[in-house]
Amino acid sequence: MSTVRLYDTIGATYTATRRTDPRIAARIWAALGDARTVLNVGAGTGCYEPPDRDVLAIEPSALMRSQRPPHSAPCVAGSAEHLPFGDETFDAAMAVFTLHHWQDPIAGLREMRRVARRVVVLLFDTSDPSLFWLNRDYLPEFAALRAVRVLASVSDLADAIGARLDPVAIPWDCEDGFHEAYWRRPEAYLDERVRRNVSVWHGVGPDVEQRAVHSLRRDLASGRWVERNSEILDLDAAELGARLLIA
Template sequence: MFDEQLYDVIGAAYPATRRTEPRIAAQVWAALGDARTVLNVGAGTGSYEPPDRQVTAVEPSAVMRAQRPAGAAPCVAASAEDLPFADQSFDAAMAFSTVHHWPDPIAGLREMRRVAKRVVVFTHDDSEAGWLRRFWLSRDYLPEVANLIEGRPSVHALADAIGARMEPVLIPWDCADGFFEAYWRRPEAYLEDHVRRAVSVWTKVGPEAEQRAVDKLRDDLASGRWAERNRELVGLDAAELGLRLLVA
């Protein structure tokens, strides 16, 4: 399933749990600097689009485009790898939690660099020492996630492609945006079907892996094994789970 098709399938679940997390949004918007015109690539329903700038959105999924709220920025049906804009058309281009869905992430980032003076990308460190091992859900319950990222460019390769620096992005314990890592201190949330349906990972790993992970997590929560294994998380207000902001 191509990722455009994937979001045509799962996109309807987004409104229930996928909202702008203001603390992460503040970091993204600060990285945009003084940019007045912003291109949002892989824009989805419009989360994280800065309200005080002139935004143009790009989104290939018709389902996601249809869910953009009234008054949202104008949205173009196009892909990151072939942006229909002239060189340096925008002060900045941003992409939030979308690069891992692009068929050719390097080409997409270079296109963003072509059409904008500044590039800001929210993504994650897929390395063994990064996202895979830091987050208990992928480490202990869903090892199939490793198969999803096999062969993809590393976060360092992405940064090098556009000459970007990397900033860590901490996830608050009560994160309002229900992306994959959001419930790191609220594990019971992953038992809820509506939470999982709005995260592409669960669809990509398939129903057997999903059910096995959910059953094991439910058992570990009931027995206290999850709490024992992850007791260092209980006192944290925010976690560093390998999420990164690339700024070029």
């Protein structure tokens, strides 16, 4: 399914659980440096757009565009691989948790590099699915899903535009409900509203989803989840593969 069709299907309640986490935002905004004009690629509903800069957003899904707040940055229809702007139109181009949906991530990154003097992309290195207990113990299908959706390694993506990769720890009380956000709050994954706003669950399908939820509920009730994951219960933040690609 294309990104447009995917988010026109699952995006209706996106803003209920997906929002800007201020600690992650601070990392992104610091990486933008002194950029005054910023293009947000695959902008969705506008999370992480810096409020103190001149931002233009581009997003392929009409449903996602329709959920942008009234006073958010202007948003146009379009995709990362074909940005309708001239060379170095912007001081910076940013993209947050979107690159894994692009048809050609390297082409999209090169387009961002073409239209902006600085590129900042927040993504996940999912090359080791066992890094996150949910994938390891309940969603082994994540590995196959990743193989279908990711066309290049994180290092290949960085090399394509001469970028560096900086790790980003995920706080235990992260305010943005992406797939890994509830790593210390496992009960959240039992909430269908949380799952509906994460594309992974759509990707694995309803049968796998219900099996995983049933197993997690059982392990939480029995105490097995705590036994398996006791080492993370006192952590304030976790390294789960989040990376800032900065060029």
